[in-house]
Amino acid sequence: MSSFPCDKIRNFGIIAHIDHGKSTLADRLLELTGTISKNSSENKQVLDKLKVERERGITVKAQTASMLMDHSDTTYLLNLIDTPGHVDFAWEVLRSLTACQGALLLVDASQGVQAQTLSVYHAAKERGVKIIPVVNKIDLPAADPERIIAQMSATLDIDPSEVIRISAKTGIGISNVLQAIIDRVPPPTAQRDQKLKGLLFDSSYDRYRGVISLFSLQDGQIKKGDKIISCHTKKRYDVMEVGVMNPEETPVGTLYAGQVGYVACNMKQSSEAHIGDTFYRMGEPVEPMGGFKQSKAMVYAGVFPVDSNDFPKLEESIERLTLTDRSVSVQRESSAALGQGCRLGFLGTLHMDVFRQRLEDEYDANVIITSPSVPYEILYRGNKIKHVSNPVDFPDPHDHTVIEVREPMVKATIIVPDEYLGDMMDLVSSHRGSDIEHKYLDTGSTAARAILTSMLPLSEVVTDFFDKLKQRSSGFASFDYEDAGYMQSDLYKMMLQLNGKPIDALAMVVHKSNVQKIGRIWTKKLKEVIPRQLFEVAIQATIGSKVQSRETISAIRKDVTAGLYGGHYERKLKHLERQKESKKKMKKVGNIQLPQEAFYDILRTKQGD
């Protein structure tokens, strides 16, 4: 590693809208530099390591890979950081960019500039990262690179002569990309002979070695046996191993200024690895670098074990998983209906879904997740402000200490072919959108597209907005949003009750305009999943003491042995045993027995369905 001073190092990321080919390009770069073996017949996506990433074909977690490249008698060390494209993972993209001096901006040659192309471009520009524009998928019959390049130049302020045309799938143009990385990405400006200054920009967890941190060395060097100190916590650690991702962990003797690699030290707790923290050598303190903007949870949900006895195991699994996914916030929560659990904050609903799947895949957990809710802001008398992330804690309508309630808003950008513009405007209006404006991307072209911007409540975006957007635009619309602060709103806490007893796990906050509709949907849903009891059950959706909607389940007299005529005493006994067994899995709301699966079923469907 010592033979790679800064002028022979290039740290770069790949940024793009979802599915424009980042992981495929990463594979080709790793192949062309001989880092992985070539097998063009399959699309390996070696950097998508998680099972959920392979199954869904999306990148969730940014990955790092180092490669060597010979060029005009010099060997360069290239550090690639592959980033996720989905809007929920924008935070990962920003974090990765802080360790880079350059970024390949990929645009699909048939789809052109999309909503996240704009957001990642602006993020890279803001960070002063050198952008190398690349048009990918030129092998596609529908590819129109010239039109796309004109579009990039018009919307992104990109010089058309700088755009590289490639096909990550077939390999066309990949060597030009490598050439451009060496020629155009500035080398890091770190100093090897200065005091150690290591920026922790990512972490993962290893069962045997504890926390593994990814470092970008801003100055100095680091090796096994060094004693390092965190600027943030002032805790001291012994470095056990340093190495590079190649793309698997490969130990090296020392990491030097400007390089990117992993460090294993005796760090045991997730809470110790602060993203954006600076580390220095014991006795040689340095000024910490400006930290990262902390990720902000957009949706919250309660996570409970299906079997309440599994809570300690679940909590431990969540703790482990948050080590590899630092953008999740965790708090304990307990519910009368579901027992002990955790309330987690996520960057979006895809993020939530991915986290649940990872809990199931990687930790064998069996969980119930409550409906996602957004964080509300309540202004009380005396100018006191409280944030509520659990609908149960939302104030009742007759609480006179409340001055106003506010909900989080987002500025949404939708890019869509012209013919769907009307549909998109309708969709936005029906989700309480306002300030809707639009302009055209490619004027004069036959395939004109519009950019629609609007203000929308976050709670409308996190349910089924994205699915509807895709449906109503035949899959052509792309969508991105950013935080736009809080706004006063007419919101109420809706409770669902069984014979007058509220089910806390199903509390929700609804807008005035949706009260009737949502009330009807949920009482109906509950009627479908609640088994008939020996007495009549009234299902009510209420706001304060006012009933908004009601369903009734009539009584039955249940005799599990009724259908078994004559004979076989053992058979009857078996049925009674089975009934006893399943009773253990029952949850009680008042005097009503609810099977755990009822919660599972009802919470797997979305609020608006």
Ligand SMILES: Nc1nc2c(ncn2[C@@H]2O[C@H](COP(=O)(O)OP(=O)(O)OP(=O)(O)O)[C@@H](O)[C@H]2O)c(=O)[nH]1
């Ligand atoms: N025809 C063609 N298909 C490509 C090309 N590059 C990528 N693809 C395909 O496009 C799809 C998406 O590619 P990925 O590499 O997974 O895209 P990504 O940008 O990493 O996606 P996310 O990580 O989910 O954001 C895959 O089916 C690829 O096989 C290309 O040059 N030509």
